[in-house]
Amino acid sequence: MKKNHPVNEAAMIPEITAKLCASYRQGEAVSYLDDQDLPQRELVIEVLEQMLELLFPGYSGCVGFRRDSLDFTTGELLSRVRHALARQLGRALCYNCRVEQHREESCGADDMPKCRARAEEMADAFLRKLPAIREMLLLDCQAALDGDPATRSKDEIILAYPGFKAIAIHRLAHELYTAKVPLVPRIMSEYAHTMTGIDINPGATIGRSFFIDHGTGVVIGETAVLGDNVKLYQGVTLGALSFPKDGCGHLIKGTKRHPNLEDNVTVYAGATILGDVTIAHHSVIGGNVWLTDSIPEPYSRVVFTPAEMSIRIRKNNLPYDPLLFAGANI
Amino acid sequence: MKKNHPVNEAAMIPEITAKLCASYRQGEAVSYLDDQDLPQRELVIEVLEQMLELLFPGYSGCVGFRRDSLDFTTGELLSRVRHALARQLGRALCYNCRVEQHREESCGADDMPKCRARAEEMADAFLRKLPAIREMLLLDCQAALDGDPATRSKDEIILAYPGFKAIAIHRLAHELYTAKVPLVPRIMSEYAHTMTGIDINPGATIGRSFFIDHGTGVVIGETAVLGDNVKLYQGVTLGALSFPKDGCGHLIKGTKRHPNLEDNVTVYAGATILGDVTIAHHSVIGGNVWLTDSIPEPYSRVVFTPAEMSIRIRKNNLPYDPLLFAGANI
Amino acid sequence: MKKNHPVNEAAMIPEITAKLCASYRQGEAVSYLDDQDLPQRELVIEVLEQMLELLFPGYSGCVGFRRDSLDFTTGELLSRVRHALARQLGRALCYNCRVEQHREESCGADDMPKCRARAEEMADAFLRKLPAIREMLLLDCQAALDGDPATRSKDEIILAYPGFKAIAIHRLAHELYTAKVPLVPRIMSEYAHTMTGIDINPGATIGRSFFIDHGTGVVIGETAVLGDNVKLYQGVTLGALSFPKDGCGHLIKGTKRHPNLEDNVTVYAGATILGDVTIAHHSVIGGNVWLTDSIPEPYSRVVFTPAEMSIRIRKNNLPYDPLLFAGANI
Numbered sequence: 001m002k003k004n005h006p007v008n009e010a011a012m013i014p015e016i017t018a019k020l021c022a023s024y025r026q027g028e029a030v031s032y033l034d035d036q037d038l039p040q041r042e043l044v045i046e047v048l049e050q051m052l053e054l055l056f057p058g059y060s061g062c063v064g065f066r067r068d069s070l071d072f073t074t075g076e077l078l079s080r081v082r083h084a085l086a087r088q089l090g091r092a093l094c095y096n097c098r099v100e101q102h103r104e105e106s107c108g109a110d111d112m113p114k115c116r117a118r119a120e121e122m123a124d125a126f127l128r129k130l131p132a133i134r135e136m137l138l139l140d141c142q143a144a145l146d147g148d149p150a151t152r153s154k155d156e157i158i159l160a161y162p163g164f165k166a167i168a169i170h171r172l173a174h175e176l177y178t179a180k181v182p183l184v185p186r187i188m189s190e191y192a193h194t195m196t197g198i199d200i201n202p203g204a205t206i207g208r209s210f211f212i213d214h215g216t217g218v219v220i221g222e223t224a225v226l227g228d229n230v231k232l233y234q235g236v237t238l239g240a241l242s243f244p245k246d247g248c249g250h251l252i253k254g255t256k257r258h259p260n261l262e263d264n265v266t267v268y269a270g271a272t273i274l275g276d277v278t279i280a281h282h283s284v285i286g287g288n289v290w291l292t293d294s295i296p297e298p299y300s301r302v303v304f305t306p307a308e309m310s311i312r313i314r315k316n317n318l319p320y321d322p323l324l325f326a327g328a329n330i
Numbered sequence: 331m332k333k334n335h336p337v338n339e340a341a342m343i344p345e346i347t348a349k350l351c352a353s354y355r356q357g358e359a360v361s362y363l364d365d366q367d368l369p370q371r372e373l374v375i376e377v378l379e380q381m382l383e384l385l386f387p388g389y390s391g392c393v394g395f396r397r398d399s400l401d402f403t404t405g406e407l408l409s410r411v412r413h414a415l416a417r418q419l420g421r422a423l424c425y426n427c428r429v430e431q432h433r434e435e436s437c438g439a440d441d442m443p444k445c446r447a448r449a450e451e452m453a454d455a456f457l458r459k460l461p462a463i464r465e466m467l468l469l470d471c472q473a474a475l476d477g478d479p480a481t482r483s484k485d486e487i488i489l490a491y492p493g494f495k496a497i498a499i500h501r502l503a504h505e506l507y508t509a510k511v512p513l514v515p516r517i518m519s520e521y522a523h524t525m526t527g528i529d530i531n532p533g534a535t536i537g538r539s540f541f542i543d544h545g546t547g548v549v550i551g552e553t554a555v556l557g558d559n560v561k562l563y564q565g566v567t568l569g570a571l572s573f574p575k576d577g578c579g580h581l582i583k584g585t586k587r588h589p590n591l592e593d594n595v596t597v598y599a600g601a602t603i604l605g606d607v608t609i610a611h612h613s614v615i616g617g618n619v620w621l622t623d624s625i626p627e628p629y630s631r632v633v634f635t636p637a638e639m640s641i642r643i644r645k646n647n648l649p650y651d652p653l654l655f656a657g658a659n660i
Numbered sequence: 661m662k663k664n665h666p667v668n669e670a671a672m673i674p675e676i677t678a679k680l681c682a683s684y685r686q687g688e689a690v691s692y693l694d695d696q697d698l699p700q701r702e703l704v705i706e707v708l709e710q711m712l713e714l715l716f717p718g719y720s721g722c723v724g725f726r727r728d729s730l731d732f733t734t735g736e737l738l739s740r741v742r743h744a745l746a747r748q749l750g751r752a753l754c755y756n757c758r759v760e761q762h763r764e765e766s767c768g769a770d771d772m773p774k775c776r777a778r779a780e781e782m783a784d785a786f787l788r789k790l791p792a793i794r795e796m797l798l799l800d801c802q803a804a805l806d807g808d809p810a811t812r813s814k815d816e817i818i819l820a821y822p823g824f825k826a827i828a829i830h831r832l833a834h835e836l837y838t839a840k841v842p843l844v845p846r847i848m849s850e851y852a853h854t855m856t857g858i859d860i861n862p863g864a865t866i867g868r869s870f871f872i873d874h875g876t877g878v879v880i881g882e883t884a885v886l887g888d889n890v891k892l893y894q895g896v897t898l899g900a901l902s903f904p905k906d907g908c909g910h911l912i913k914g915t916k917r918h919p920n921l922e923d924n925v926t927v928y929a930g931a932t933i934l935g936d937v938t939i940a941h942h943s944v945i946g947g948n949v950w951l952t953d954s955i956p957e958p959y960s961r962v963v964f965t966p967a968e969m970s971i972r973i974r975k976n977n978l979p980y981d982p983l984l985f986a987g988a989n990i
Binding site for chain 1: 714717718719720721722730731734735738739742784787788790791794795806807808809810811812813815816819820821822855856857874876877894895929930947948970971972973
């Protein structure tokens, strides 16, 4: 540190700046300059929260919905959402357009208007689905109320339940994923992941009346398909078993590689189901089960035989012997 | 998407608005209108953070506490907390009053003043407990210092430890739960869950000198009862084993269904204890143990016999064989 | 609650204030007064986010970087970061200075200028490393692209991947840890923990091309050492096996107690590796494996034999029998 003479210090800002900028300039698709495309994470999250407000008006406490002006407040918010969403989708489409054409610069005079017009169409098509998404989420809310003995009311679920927040955001992100919007759905699902610890890839297909309790550590992969009335607990992974590679050793993207859970399947805490397997309807997968095969028979109950345990009684109050903790300590 | 003619686009906002508003209006307790009751999540969190500031002045860095004006700054903040908390408790009580009377509208001229007066009483009774809660938290802080070899100081714990933040919020939320305040305690505990990955139901009873290390994935159920000097590691679940239902097949809410941990019990990472069982004092539950029975003998040590493992050596640098990963890959 | 007579209510604020202030005043290092030292968490996080912006300009969407003014925008942001960082490091050093000298008050006229000058040197030395840290992170980004079949682009990784955010913050925090800055590195790493569910102690040494997928529940201990091309999945713990204590029964801080993973080691979801053990290069540790021994042979593959499972078929649609869930329910 003594090497930092005053002279060096004065030159420091320009020196580091020059190095950083040189690196930015050679970056292939790892620097984002000119502010022309790439969705803006914070604004995506803002419009996402506004859509949640439209789905369940008043719950965030940020917008004052009143019965006598309900249509006006709703229409006004919807209109704001439409413009903000179209802008972010437009950036995402311009981004895609640039990447697919291997251009360094954003959409020019030719493409930009096309991308923007398409973004507005997509935003409108998406917003038309909001009432149906609300109906789906009301079923999810009922499923949470039916499934959790600690729940007191639907209001509590909408206000505070992480599993409900995760599925609400997923149902929105999944629509954009299906419409092949780049980047935006993943920004949304990772926001849900941050807020709830629940990691649902926007590609996952999830049926009606879905409930996740507690939720921390849940992972649902991109090509998972879940039927109606599925219930998951914390720490459940619906993952891939192996990743096929092409002749060059590169991962093949987009193949079906995650589980299928038929209607009325329940998976208890910490269970792991891997690969493109199918769990037949009304089956129950017990806690901590590790499963890489299909369960073809409906109404199956899969429980693991708990590991053998040893119980020993220590002499009162002796100091802990490190060996005593072998295999037990973190 | 091509179906979106300009004409449709103009009509889009009114159309969707009408559908959404129709849905809001028929919602039984799933729309929150008129801004009269229901606590406001963001304001609940704001007052919660202010209470943490009162418990450990200066740590957030947002309020400038100084020795020479300590009483004034404290008194001023306390007074602000009192009003903000009373307002949120008032909303929660009005909410409850509406729900219990199956009314559509909020408290009217008769009930509102009663709810508000009761909320002020509750806020005052709660704030009187702050000094005692601070004493409890100082013990929790000491427990963290004694239990974690990576900790350098109490300041580090208060500034940055998720386990400490979780127990601090829990001790506040639990007081409100005990006073039967609806919604507010759960909003607080889910805020802690979001920030820390630790999910403690506000109903859980937790003794002195409690320490959670790392913490992500910890779940402590509503009717769990923990003694003094309990230590938990990440991924520990203290959950329910089964949910009794009434004659109509509905969950019975509120029964005792979670574990009891006596004084000086330690539970290592990933262990799961389910049901209304009791772990005798000074017992150690090893990592990943799955336990649905009581451990009646004090000073017990419960470790699981690790699953048999197979170790094979691959030939150098051969490409991965997918089968090789069977049961191993996500 | 009826005991709250109006008289008491008027006196409530002064009473509670007096009790709280009395407690603050006797607190040994558990109250932070006078606003002289102790880093300010929110400002530390703000400068951390600005450093991430410098590493990947434009991704947050908050700063408008343009090609024609790239150097100016970068230099200006760098200069702001330098001052903000130096201020927080100065507070941390003053804090340390006070604690080491067991003084109640912050640095006085003698020490404060020394701490501040040292903080500026440290900030400069740290910022000089930003270009190299960016190079490291570009390798991490490539590793994510190569390792995750759901990834579409590097932009998606930088914009949204929690594993990438966690390693980016870790590489910054680790530099400050190495320079022996107190408190600030831990504030940074716990911010990453909150945002991602990934808990990397700032002391951990991590090689090039590191990738964590999903990430929730990952714990990497203070003295863990990871080589190049290491891949971890969600729920992996690299922890300590036991904590040696000194003659007085106090934990000995700072000893080497966490695992070493050599180059090209992959650890699948939920695996736990404990103690100062070494996993030889190119080895694969399967999901849920519990390991407290070294794996000395390179190219080893360690998988656990899944616990025996029982599968039973329930009679159609019979109500759930609680016993049926024994060991399976949460």
